[in-house]
Amino acid sequence: MGFDHVAGVGTRLWRWSRTSGTQPRLLHAAKAAGAAALAWFVARHVPGVASEYPYYAPLGAVIAMQTTVFAGLRSGIQTLVGIALGIGVAGFTMWVGDPGILAVALAVGIGVLVGGFRVLGEGSSWVSTAALFVLLVGGAHAEGYSLGYLVQMAVGVVVGLLVNFLVFPPLHFWDAEHRIDAVNGVLADHLDGLAGVLREGKRDVAAWDRQQDRLDRAIADVRSRVSIAHESRKINPRGALRGSRARLQQDGARFRALERVAWYTTDLTELVARSGPVAEGIGRPDPEFADPLATALDQIACVIRGESPEDEADRAIAEVERALDASRSNPSHVAVTSAALVSLRGIVESERRATADIDTKTGPFGSARSAQTPH
Known part of the structure; x- marks a missing residue:
């Protein structure tokens, strides 16, 4: 009788976790955590200047860990395209003049304007973000920073997609x-x-x-x-x-x-x-x-x-x-x-x-x- 009661409670909890969406959320969280850790490990072994910026790889992995494999691929590509455009905007801004208040305003303005194209999807917000990162964080080492930023984000996106594709790919x-x-x-x-x-x-x-x-x-x-x-x-x-x-x-x-x-x-x-x-x-x-x-x-x-x-x-x-x-x-x-x-x-x-x-x-x-x- 006691076993039946425990089994009944367990069944109700299992059904509740499934109905409330707890099960897929827990699986998704575990996969995202694993993908971020794996991306961090891989990023530290990337050759060249990109190895100096391994912290962007876990971010790329999280971006690619969407609720579906297709959504992750779409989000990853759009994000990388947005970052590449943002790097271009930053380069243009730095060519116009030295970084400063006007340069920041120009980078953000052009970034928001370019990011307004609907085809960019989730990558739209990354245009101005990437432009600011390159302009303010990269600074004098903008070229190396830009390359490391883009490469490590790509590493993270690839790792995230592989994890989402190979480990219980979600069907809803x-x-x-x-x-x-x-x-x-x-x-x-x-x-x-x-x-x-x-x-x-x-x-x-x-x-x-x-x-x-x-x-x-x-x-x-x-x-x-x-x-x-x-x-x-x-x-x-x-x-x-x-x-x-x-x-x-x-x-x-x-x-x-x-x-x-x-x-x-x-x-x-x-x-x-x-x-x-x-x-x-x-x-x-x-x-x-x-x-x-x-x-x-x-x-x-x-x-x-x-x-x-x-x-x-x-x-x-x-x-x-x-x-x-x-x-x-x-x-x-x-x-x-x-x-x-x-x-x-x-x-x-x-x-x-x-x-x-x-x-x-x-x-x-x-x-x-x-x-x-x-x-």
Whole structure:
């Protein structure tokens, strides 16, 4: 019994560390520390004048240790190009006149101007930085300093890239999938809130704005995570593993479906809580439509969370359709409810595509898939 308790605590801690991102952060920190130490060791054995500036190599290694191998390569190249341009700017400034207040201002001004090109990416800030270093730190030994600075940064970048490529190169599939699942919870909460508005006949515009902002931020976060997952497969030996391409395509399809769910949910909010019966400020809307709509919203929220079978949502929507078919009054409410019905169908169908054949704890078929092998 004691062993089971300890094992359960260990399992929860492991899941928490993975869900919170602690595991990849710890691995990334360990790799960065190792790359910096290795770069320092290698830098001290570089021949020539560059050996006098070994402290730049660990900096280059840290720059190359990005969340993906491809991002590290891009960041490293952009940084080296920015430094090379900064050295050129410093050379031009020193050719114009002796280092001084005006020379510093000129170096920074030209450096910022040159660094404004978007193609430089992360290297843009290094143009003016490198120009100042060469101008103020290099001083009378600017040529040797410039060469050592650039070479040792390149040594560090190469070491960092090799470490990131060879030691558990990161694939961020699970992180993207977890974030996709988390959006389901936000969507379900939003639908629950809509159901409450329909039942009570009260609205809070500020509250809906906050909820919509929360949904928008969740979707934007997932978009970023899916993009990182795509990028993490580039020039990554683990990206060639069987099934990784299919998994990435599946995640992309899930996200696009969830975007449609979010769009339909936003449209439904505008219809019901802003421009629909509740927005008229005349109290509780006609129960003929409000009750089946609220029930459908609650049921869809349960389906999204994986708390009830998918066909429960279809049955709840069918009740709304029957209410419309039987109605002979309130034509404006009929129009709004008909439009809301389209959004309800869109949410259910998009959510079905978003979670089809996926092993998650939320979404349609959630309980049925829980017995499958986890990622």
